[in-house]
Amino acid sequence: MTLEARTPVDDGEKAHWLAVRPRLILASAFMLFLELALIRWTGSNIVHLSYFTNFVLLGSFLGIGLGFLRVGRSRRQPYYSPVVLAILVVVVLTFPVTVDRNTEGVLYWTSLSTSGPPAWLILPVIFCAAALVLMGPAELVGRCFPELPRLEAYRYDLVGSLTGIAAFTALSFLSAPPVFWGLIAAICYALLLVPRPRALYVGLVTVPSLAVVGLLLAETLTAGAIWSPYYKVTFRQLQQLGVAVTDIAVNGIPHQQAVPAAARLQWERQYGLPYERTTKPPKDVLIVGAGSGTDVAIALSKGAARVDAVEIDPKLRELGGSVHPDRPYDDPRVTTHITDGRAFLERTGAKYDLILFALPDSLTLVSGASSLRLESYLFTEEAMQAAREHLKPGGAFSMYNYYRESWLVDRLAATMQSAFGHKPCVDVVSTAGQQAVITAGLSEADQRCGGAAWAGAAPGTPD
Template identity: 55%
Template sequence: MRARLLLASATMLFVELALIRWTGANIVHLSYFSNFILLGSFLGIGLGFLLPAGRGQWLARWTPVPLAVLVVLVREFPVQVRQTSGEVIYFTAVKTTGLPQWVTLPVLFGLTALIMMAIGKMTADQFRLLPSLEAYRFDLLGSLTGSVSFALLSWLRAPSVVWGVIAAAALLTLGGRRNSIRYSVPLALMVAILALETAASGISWSPYYKIEVTRPTSGSRDYKISANGVPHQSIAPLKVLRRPDSPYERPYRETPRNSHRRVLVIGAGNGNDVAMALAHGAQRVDAVEIDPRLQEIGASLHPARPYDNPRVHVHINDGRAFLERTNTRYDLVVLALPDSLTLVSGASNLRLESYLFTREAFEAAHRHLAPGGAFAMYNYYRQNWLIDRFGSTLTSVFGHAPCITHYGARRRPSWWPVSPPATSPAPPPRGAPPVRCPRPPVTTTPSRICCTAPSPPSTSGSWARSCW
């Protein structure tokens, strides 16, 4: 009884976490609103525990069926971002593949609740066979076992088929001999579908994301990288990266007097920014990337082979944590597209890039600049209010207004090269807007405005306000 309660409780937590991660990796709405599946799980577990001991036995007999149905539906009708948009922020408003949102979300919520209700019922039946305190102890131990086991698999980057095999083995054990045949068919179907996903070309799992790499087509030389069904990065040749209108080239063109000997790249990803730093003569490049799988993909596929260069030092770490632990000063600090498509999400997933876009993070970057050094950041910010917000924060941190460059009417990575002054001028008045270069009329073709932000004069209370 104790062992079965321990196994049932561990299975309940393991399946819950697996559902949250796997559905979020294939249904973009759930990657963005991960609490949706969590709420369905809570509802199902609660209903399973509320059922009296002698009722609801049909749930135990058919537990794997709704699980297999959910896996089939998600696999056959994944919801992925079909194209990015410069006019929206939230993924639920962009063009996606798969069934309509009003169909996908209710069906997944109902199936999740039914799955967890069945496993919760099995756990509750074992719970009632033991004294209350002892049952609570084994239930808690089982919950911790399931949670730690799944966390370990995520850290080891185990593919989804491994999760499915473990869940299937646990459910077969809990179902017993009487349900072995009834359980075997849907569980075998579930494992087979997950095996097909795992064997698909270009699919791998990082501790955070389901990663898909698409090889170049006949008309392109770029590798495309998607994370959880969202276009995330592309690997481009150095010749493309160094084009005059490339945002990768912008911080170096805007800081011609900077030696760029020591460069810090936060959000190094597949290595595009690292390759650019090396091409501009950097003697040392610290490449900080939180996702080890993205760095590995760049190390194996990037045509410039930036991660093979002995001048590059890779740090698998959070960008802000790295800044807090290093004493090195840099000629250039680049905040390079850290998870641009989930920039303003409140709780999108485990990756918390929003902590890089705070006053404290900008102050940490400022402290690590060498005399005459520069800080640059770019992203798909999409909304003017977001640009104004970051610009105001940078103005107050660096003591003078940043330079903002827009790229096109729809997709607008924005650069803010900011040089710290030799002396510290008084900060601008609270609430003062950032300096912005004049914007061109909105057109259907990409447009670019270049502007420079000279170091502010040492006169107290003044800061740079010139463009061009």
């Protein structure tokens, strides 16, 4: 195998103004950046892709492969890429797919009623568009390889790929809205595509790139929409049973509401049950999944003297601080921690009278190659043992959610029994959606089950 550089691909034009090494790094960085941006942005507007991010990933892989195959087979610049990207942005913004807010009952993936085009139509369109868009940067990367020794080309390709990933990660961490992603894409197209002939370049590169930036700017400036490191967060003010609430959706999916504590306790008794199952009023409370602040407001209304509110999404916390009617985050008794719940438990040395996993539901996968969601690691025996270790004498641990299946309630109750050494209290508030509260005291004497004594897992419950 030879490691020498081969003759550059003749694309019928003069040599690119940018030297091959920085061009390869830039093209590789752009390819990975654009792939991640497409995965994130389409998932924020097409609800199906919030759960199946692999769909866009596979389309991107196909496009990258086809782009490399085109090297040496065409003399034309890949002007098609910005054109298809502009068309994709227009289609997604014109025909978004969101959860129908008029759907009754508890929402689950298999029972979603959505607005917008059906999945069988919109998903193939996005798959094909993602493939065509990524073909362009991949072809630009592939054209650099023949001009360098192979190992050197791979090295610069790797440097560029890591740079693109790091750049998108940094923008996500900073909660940068999509207009910045579009602006970076436009700049990369301008730097990498040779402007010859100029009229064709203006029509197929400049105009589509400016259109993408303009459309994403309009989306960014939409009232009631903010971008967090994880989601596109939208919110609206409404009246519910005569009470002013803020309805919050993420990636087009209804997620939570900022509701006064008194109203929430009146409407849904599950929120008050953890305090009824303890043997003494909790003074020090840890809430994992604090969100927009309703659970924090309830803890304060129950007499908590100190509340540690753990929320992984800074924008949800920020939104709750500005719109929640009870202003729980302004209370000096509350300390906010923007981090993962289990990571917080591993780092803190504090002890609590009550630790509450309050409807943790991230709607976000750990990675595109995994079916695990961000909160999955909270529902393990190890996480519950960590919670137990942070309880004061007489303290209790509680979690509530819509578990959907009765076997899942039993499974989690059995996990809690294994972690605490005794049976927990289990309140099934509603069989519709298996709305349940599972509570365990540090010892069996530290919990008051009353009519919520758990009989044990039903036969056939998975281990």
